[in-house]
Amino acid sequence: MIYLDTPNSNLQHTLADRVDCVGVGLHSGQKTAMALIPAPPNSGVCFVRKDVEAEHAAIPARWQNVVDTRMCTVLGNEHGVTVSTVEHLLAALRGCGIDNLLIEINGSELPILDGSSAPLVRLLQQAGVAAQPLPRFGIWIDRTIDVAQGEHYAVLVPSATPRISVSIDFPNPAIGVQCASMDLVDRVFTDDVAPARTFGFARDLEQLREQGLALGGSMRNAILLDEAGVVNDEGLRYADEFARHKILDCLGDLALAGAPIFGHLFVHKPGHRLNNALLREIFAHTDAWRRMSYAQIGAHMGRIDERRRRGAAAHAPDTTTHLAVSRRN
């Protein structure tokens, strides 16, 4: 079980080197500079605003710090300092197996880049991933946890393979009903999920802009849809790019758990609010999960496999007798 390019997945990882980028925020339209900086083991992922007083600047990437989920995931600290649209970077970090990282930013919103996680994955690959001499932990799900918000619902069930399945339903000819399901192992995230872009509807754009949102949005950083379908000249990167982007958002939002989740998440009509509600539900039920090192998870999975093998052997048909009978016939 490997998260992308991490050569020893039992250890924590950070970046091998600092890497920088500049881009426009999707909602603010503001140009911001972002630096991804290696961080010590057990420090987790933390945002630091460089444009506010240093003692108010740190915002740890944890589910307890989510302060708004209406258009994107917004994190905030006790000083009222926020950072928004964190989900695409957090998905890239989880998908690339980065446990510890400092993210310096000189504004309140992360650059949207092309609306997917692909440019962020390229940045991480450019910097390189470095193993750290402490064990990595995961969250092992022991029993089903679910949340519902009207017609939106999420169910997390035990699974030795981290997996996300989504279904969406939009009354647009380019989308309609789409389902996608991915095992988040090896290169699945980088190849099949990271390039999927965010999307928006032309009919909502004017209203959003009146509210001061989507000011940086364009067809360079989102799929734009009108009543006829996709407006972008280049079309789609995948036929089910919309469902894949929802998997990307779920992975980014769930990264706020602070460790990879070993479970299968089914989500119908996912959204940032639902994803955060699921995390709150998980952590409210300490009997439903265990924090285990990857070495412990490996040993636990070995025991499950052994029990399955023994169970299969006990229930296997007696082929010797069957063959003898067949020969007689």
Ligand SMILES: [Zn+2]
């Ligand atoms: Zn998104």
